[in-house]
Amino acid sequence: FDMKAITNKAHDHNCLVGFDLAHATGNIGLKLHDWGVDFAAWCGYKYLNGGPGAPSGVFIHERHLGLKDIPRFEGWWGHDKANRFDMPEEFMPLETVEAWQLSNPPILSMAALLASLKIFHEAGISQLREKSEKLTSYLEALIKSELSNQIEIITPPSPQSRGCQLSLRLLQPVEDITKLLHDRGVISDWREPDVIRVAPVPLYNSFKDCYTFVQILKSILNEC
Template structure:
């Protein structure tokens, strides 16, 4: 499937980019930024003096766009005007509301519209996918994950192992880290699958690691897993809206993600899920049934035996929370208008600039954990600071920087292309230099 949001998306060549540490360079880049108009579409937190802070925490929670309130208000007005009739009446009836989001969502993750839906929250969707796709049999009864997988994913996996009567100690296995940089070496994944694949029922990996910001090669890892007969799924919480994805062409079995990070849909907002079309008609796949997974054509007849809806819709359980979908609708429209290629290109330039400025600092205390190769990272750079504790994070906040702290000693910085610019990056490094008392 050709996907215009993926084709040529990584062709921006920054190898000869001449960055400059002077503030005037950042201001010039901001003036010439093709996405500069989007910053005005977001609300920024303010400090006690009412001054807007520099927000570099989209990897944890995206900012609220100014279209969000109008989108929620439209649903609220429809509820006020129609009551229960709003399910089938009004400008955007609620029963098919989520169907109108599938096209835009599918473009951002590189899928067919029939392969994606918005439902539940991320870990709930992961539980649903594990119910369907973790089917231990014989020697093939293990699950392979990263050592630094996001904790909620590990908890979900552990519960499914226990559900099947399998011990966590014997059936949950980890991809070894590279010994020299603490990242995941993709060659290690390939070799590990080749040596152990016949015992692995399912592989679950974060597309972008939450701690290091490493962006893994999803198509290659999927191929290696399939060559060994393994099912493979991805947690794309830190990838969707951040890096180019092509889930359909990569032949991924399933994926789950949230919408409150780079997609800016609000805290705890509704999540997304993907199931490749080759699994849609497999009636042997177990599913937790609910009436929203029932065929919509006869759903409201109420007396029929369960008939699965077509595509990924059959994995749905409950009716959609429309007030939560409204911000997603507004966000997806903004992403489509901005174009993922432009977003990715600016991300490459911003992280390159951040890396350049950090390396210009005269200190041995700072180490960038995130891979140097642009193809192996998204918006986030994880900055390890030797002998630092959370007080560094607090001092950065006092200096007007909203970033993210993860033990041990890591400040996560994620300049999001839609609302961050080069001056934001410059101001952050200036503040970090002051907090760490770096001379020069």
């Protein structure tokens, strides 16, 4: 989706704009501030590799900072540090995005997420995105070449219009196909009634992985 265009259109009608970026953060390049997005939220356990229970994240555009009457959950960590221990009845938000903090952060979970973010910073999201588009294009070409009569790709065909995940619809049902894939070393996801979701992640997957996956899937489909 063109988030900048959506944001501009919504603002033309005096609407606030927020995005769910669970499948975008760590997957594609984002310029939320430059696009004028009001707020966004995402999880840390998917493409950011924080693991189960990883902290989530939020973005709040700076034009909303310092406002006292904005609807939100308010907690101890978001109160002005200068008089936090005075326990005033009125909530005094910090002038930064910290005003949206509620309570103590989970330190051990944040440590794992921080380790991953350092790797992202070193690799660079632009370089990762470039590799991601090549990986999904290669995987798409392999599937169309070798499995076109058994698999339909329902993800948008343009690499620029998708992340690193491809959704593959089985043209003929195969019972427990994700288990069969798992038994051969492939971690995939299943969505009823007939879709396998696979994601060659540029940070740690290779073109060889894509080729190997297609050969394994082809073998399973031919056996069934």
